[in-house]
Amino acid sequence: MGSALQRFYPLLRVFGVLLMGFALTLLAPLLLSWYWRDGATAAYDEAFLLSFGAGFILWWVARNEKHELKVRDGFLMVVLVWTLLPAFASLPLLLHLNISFTDAYFEAVSGLTTTGATVLANLDTLPPSINLWRGMLVWLGGMGLIVLAVAILPLLGVGGRQMFKAETPGPMKDSQLTPRMTQTAKGLWVVYAAITLACVVSYQLAGMSWFDAVMHAFTTMGLGGFSSHDASFGHWDSPAIEAVAIVFMLIAGMNFATHFLAVHGRSLKPYRRDPEVGGFLLVTVGSVFGIALYLWALDTYPDFATALRFSAFNVVSIATTTGYANTDYNLWPIFAPLWMLFLCSFATSAGSTGGGMKMIRAMILYKQVYRELISAMHPNVVWPVKVGGRPVAASILSGVMAFGFLYMVSIVTLTLLMTYSGLEIVSAFSAVVASINNTGPGLNQVGPATTFEVLTDFQTWICTFAMLLGRLEIFTLLVVLTPAFWRT
Numbered sequence: 001m002g003s004a005l006q007r008f009y010p011l012l013r014v015f016g017v018l019l020m021g022f023a024l025t026l027l028a029p030l031l032l033s034w035y036w037r038d039g040a041t042a043a044y045d046e047a048f049l050l051s052f053g054a055g056f057i058l059w060w061v062a063r064n065e066k067h068e069l070k071v072r073d074g075f076l077m078v079v080l081v082w083t084l085l086p087a088f089a090s091l092p093l094l095l096h097l098n099i100s101f102t103d104a105y106f107e108a109v110s111g112l113t114t115t116g117a118t119v120l121a122n123l124d125t126l127p128p129s130i131n132l133w134r135g136m137l138v139w140l141g142g143m144g145l146i147v148l149a150v151a152i153l154p155l156l157g158v159g160g161r162q163m164f165k166a167e168t169p170g171p172m173k174d175s176q177l178t179p180r181m182t183q184t185a186k187g188l189w190v191v192y193a194a195i196t197l198a199c200v201v202s203y204q205l206a207g208m209s210w211f212d213a214v215m216h217a218f219t220t221m222g223l224g225g226f227s228s229h230d231a232s233f234g235h236w237d238s239p240a241i242e243a244v245a246i247v248f249m250l251i252a253g254m255n256f257a258t259h260f261l262a263v264h265g266r267s268l269k270p271y272r273r274d275p276e277v278g279g280f281l282l283v284t285v286g287s288v289f290g291i292a293l294y295l296w297a298l299d300t301y302p303d304f305a306t307a308l309r310f311s312a313f314n315v316v317s318i319a320t321t322t323g324y325a326n327t328d329y330n331l332w333p334i335f336a337p338l339w340m341l342f343l344c345s346f347a348t349s350a351g352s353t354g355g356g357m358k359m360i361r362a363m364i365l366y367k368q369v370y371r372e373l374i375s376a377m378h379p380n381v382v383w384p385v386k387v388g389g390r391p392v393a394a395s396i397l398s399g400v401m402a403f404g405f406l407y408m409v410s411i412v413t414l415t416l417l418m419t420y421s422g423l424e425i426v427s428a429f430s431a432v433v434a435s436i437n438n439t440g441p442g443l444n445q446v447g448p449a450t451t452f453e454v455l456t457d458f459q460t461w462i463c464t465f466a467m468l469l470g471r472l473e474i475f476t477l478l479v480v481l482t483p484a485f486w487r488t
Contacts, residue, residue: 009062011077015084016062019055022085023048025136029092029129038127040096047091054088072485079480082468086112092133097126102457106464111137113471114353116225116323116440117463119453123230128211131228135218141471142222142353143192143256191260196221199248206240220248223353225323225440232448233313233326242313242326253280253320255351275388276349276359283347283359284319288312291336298333311336319343321355323440323448330447337443341430344439355438355470357407364392364400406474411436414466421458431455435466 030044089112090104097104103119110117111134123131196217203213212228219226229235233242251259254277261270271277292304292311301307310327317324318340329337346362348354367385374383384391411432418428423445430442431452441448446455452463469477479485 006065009065011073011080012058013062013065014077015080016055016058016060018081019058019085019088020052021055022088023051023055025140026051026092026133028136029133032132033127033129036128038129040092040127040129043092043095044129046095047088050091051088075476075479075485078472078476082112082472089137092130096130100457102460103453106452106460107134108137109464109467110440111224111226112141113438113467114138114141114222114224114321114355115435115438115467115470116219116223117434117446117452117467118226118440119451119455119460121230121451121453123228124235126228128228131215131226132211134226135215135224135228138222138224138226139196139218140222142224142252143188187260187264188256191256191263192221194263195248195251195259199244202244202248203241206244207236207238208241216245217248220245220322220324221252221353223249223252223320223322223348223355223438225317227324233324237326239309242309245324246312246316249316249320249322249324250281250284252322253284253348253352253354255349256353257351258349273388274349275363279359279363280347280349283343284316287319287339287343288315291315291339294336295332300332315340315343318439319347320352321348321437321439323434325441325448328447328449330443330449341433341439341443344437345433355436357403360387361400361403363387364397365404367392368397368401403474406478407436410466410469410474414462417462418459421456421462423455423459431459431463432466435463436470438467438470 026044026048030041030048033039033041033044086105086108089108090101093099093104093107094101097120099107099119106117106119109115116138120126199217199220200210200213203217204210208216215226215228218224225232227233227235233245254271255274258270258274258277262268288311289308292308295301295311296304296307301310310329313324313326314329316322321344329340345356346359348356348358350358350360352358364385364387367387371383371385374381385397386392411429414432414436415425415429418432419425423431426443427445430444431446434440434442434446446452452460455463
């Protein structure tokens with residue numbers, strides 16, 4: 001028994017360090033709460049002590065284990081971080097708001113997975129530090145705590161390649177931006193932080209307070225959609241603020257590796273070479289104008305300019321899996337919100353902070369289907385699937401097809417479970433799609449004008465599982481749940 005447990009010591013040691021580091025992030029809302037005397041200081045004191053203490057104990061028990069993580073360890077470490085860390089992230093909500101563990105854990109998972117679905121109401125009257133903490137969870141989860149860990153693990157004698165490979169979104173996980181994995185992680189975080197700072201300043205200049213600018217910059221760059229106001233961006237009713245949000249949501253919906261290469265090389269060529277950028281912008285911008293024309297033609301808005309304003313903000317928000325709203329688009333003709341939910345399934349790029357199956361997989365699947373059609377008509381023709389002018393390896397093709405199958409099966413299965421529990425079909429389907437794509441609001445009972453508080457505990461746990469499944473891109477989580485994974 002002891003030797004069986006001891007093989008997990010390297011994981012416990014690393015997780016303990018991560019948990020202690022995560023506990024330090026609680027100091028930001030703690031200081032804000034103390035400065036503004038918003039009444040939540042005691043909750044952060046207790047949450048910090050519990051989190052840091054638990055992390056220290058785990059590290060101390062396994063402090064002498066300094067082995068390199070293996071492939072299996074990498075998968076398990078990622079799943080541990082994304083399932084256990086929200087339990088500690090939920091502590092301030094549990095201790096101050098007196099909500100159930102189910103709701104607190106859901107809120108924390110929603111933040112760290114950058115989903116942005118919420119069970120909380122009266123956001124305008126919440127302590128500012130609670131809203132800041134919710135925004136910080138989205139920002140930290142956006143680039144991925146694992147990528148940040150890659151930058152510090154070598155200092156502890158534990159390399160992070162396997163963790164990085166397990167967590168990185170997209171089918172082509174072996175590419176590196178710099179020769180060393182640590183430099184890759186640091187480079188991504190520097191670019192991420194720099195763009196976030198630009199977003200903060202832009203929001204403030206457009207009319208937000210500094211607090212709202214910081215909080216919403218966190219959730220914009222993380223594409224998480226949490227807001228400090230029940231009306232979300234409808235609180236300001238400002239085209240200027242909405243324009244800033246649109247620009248930065250589009251930036252965050254692109255691959256941060258591409259941003260890194262563009263900044264590092266001081267050139268726009270990486271954007272032209274990235275095959276996802278063109279598809280992402282074409283689909284998203286095309287949908288903005290298409291839905292604007294649709295809403296205008298059906299007299300949803302009195303003129304095209306107004307229709308374009310509301311279409312642009314909400315379509316970009318849902319397509320990038322952010323989840324902001326400046327109006328209740330649940331009241332639009334049903335085609336528009338359904339199309340938006342369809343977009344959130346694939347529009348964002350791999351390596352972005354968005355969810356869904358990603359544009360690169362959608363492109364590969366489309367080209368694979370087209371190749372099959374060509375082969376049916378011309379059996380002897382050689383028609384390789386290419387992305388960016390380069391042939392896609394057979395292993396990647398099979399992996400993408402397997403992912404697509406599991407993605408659809410997951411949505412159908414979880415939707416059936418939601419309807420079995422008594423939820424009507426549109427709410428059930430949209431809640432699952434919004435959760436597995438890490439988008440946030442769905443339709444009907446879980447639309448943009450309501451919260452997920454209407455769900456039962458069973459339904460809430462289904463959505464929580466869907467958020468984790470989507471964030472870990474299905475395979476990472478399901479691999480750990482297979483019996484073969486645990487065989488020695």
